[in-house]
Amino acid sequence: MRVAFVSLTTAHDGDDWYARRMRAVAERLVARGHDVTICCTQWWDGDHPAFDFEGVTYRRVTAEPAPQAFVAKLPFVLNSVRPDIVHVATNPHLAVPAARVTGRLRRIPVVAEWWAQPDDETTTSWHRRWAARSPGRVLVPSRTVGTAVRECGADADDVEVVPDSVDMAAIRSASVDQRADVVYARPLDDHANVEEFLLALAELRQLEWRAAVIGDGPARPDAERTARDLRIADRVEFLGALDPADQVPILKGAHVFAQTATWEPFATNLLRALACGCVGVVEYQADSAAHELVEEEPRGALVTSPRELADEIVDAAEMERWTVNEAYAPYDHDAVLDRYVDCYERAIDDYGFF
Structure with missing residues (x-):
């Protein structure tokens, strides 16, 4: 399976909970034989547009963490990656509908991982609502985050809890x-x-x-x-x-x-x-x-x-x-990764009916 992750930041240039989670899931998918690309802000040296690290390909969307430019360029980068599924973090929120544009054009399912931030005053409410309603599925780490997503307008049937994991x-x-x-x-x-x-x-x-x-x-x-x-x-x-x-x-x-x-x-x-x-x-x-x-x-x-x-x-x-x-x-790394893979496979199968 070819999986494309999308996030403005990664664990290589930030130490937040979601960035660490995305890196861990990506590297575990690679260990199982999947092809994984993370579309992100460039964090590596040099002018080359992509960089391989721990089996994961990191592809540049922008050279600097500029949210508006990131959203504008994202569909073109995803189009070149040609994944089977897009897994996008809601950072920035408008990356979700931007990824959805590519998904519709290339008939690729999009799942969003809700990137909750404390005291987030930088994102308008309509950005959050658009992000919640755009993907086919919204993955959340807990019921508490799931409630917040539904309050933003996501359909309850589209919200799925996938917790963090331990070894x-x-x-x-x-x-x-x-x-x-x-x-x-x-x-x-x-x-x-x-x-x-x-x-x-x-x-x-x-x-x-x-x-x-x-x-x-x-x-x-x-x-x-x-x-x-x-x-x-x-x-x-x-x-x-x-x-x-x-x-x-x-x-x-x-x-x-x-x-x-x-x-x-x-x-x-x-x-x-x-x-x-x-x-x-x-x-x-x-x-x-x-x-x-x-x-x-x-x-x-x-x-x-x-x-x-x-x-x-x-x-x-x-x-x-x-x-x-x-x-x-049931919270072991392998068990939780199974839940991600199952979600991807269901999203791909369901997309084939439309």
Whole structure:
């Protein structure tokens, strides 16, 4: 199958959640024998229009991240790629109807991956509505994002949830690092809300525990200051940003994972912790999909305040410690990739009827 991804940015020039997801899916498709091209802003050196990396062909749409020029040139680039299916990220939103133009001319199905951004004031509402209504299918990582897409005008039957994934084989074989009982993991940005986690720990200062904060970013100095102000800094280790492979042993050794971020289209770090056997405690946030992973999970809880979070940490002590939770095997990389491939195949088959 020839798959063309479309995105203004990639994981090579940005570190957002969706860019990393697109790269991972593209490289896993290549490993299965599919032909994958990513149409994007040029991130490689030189004047050549395409560049191969890890088996994926990156094709230049524009040399600079200029959304209007990107949308205008995209149909011509897609026409030269001649894919069997186009998988377009809603970044920018107008890339979706632009890809749809090529799809109609060449009879190629188009699926969109909804690229949710927090506090997005740069895109007008009609851009979002056009993006939601243009593709044959809209892929979302969670029901929460799916609700937002339907509110933009997408038909409910066209919205399909395809979650993020974790490497279950690596989790099963990883060692156990018991440096922390309670863990928080996420980039420490404006949406991290790590102070709620620290406030919950401060409620438990009379108990014996060790905590770790995994992640880095502009909110880290304030978080470290908060830990000092709460007089728990000697029991909270700030580990900085860690790759998944380095996170897993710490998560396997921990007992509780706390999720307090105010914005998450999909809580990948929480998923990884749950697969590592952690008890997941999620503070409900209106713009976060994290609660979806623990709503029906016996080793999980949903809270609304630091006090409730502290209580659940205490209650978790009564639960058996695990290092792997096989209930999350359906979130393995291969299993989720199967869902992408199945979606592509259905889209191609359905398109043949029209």
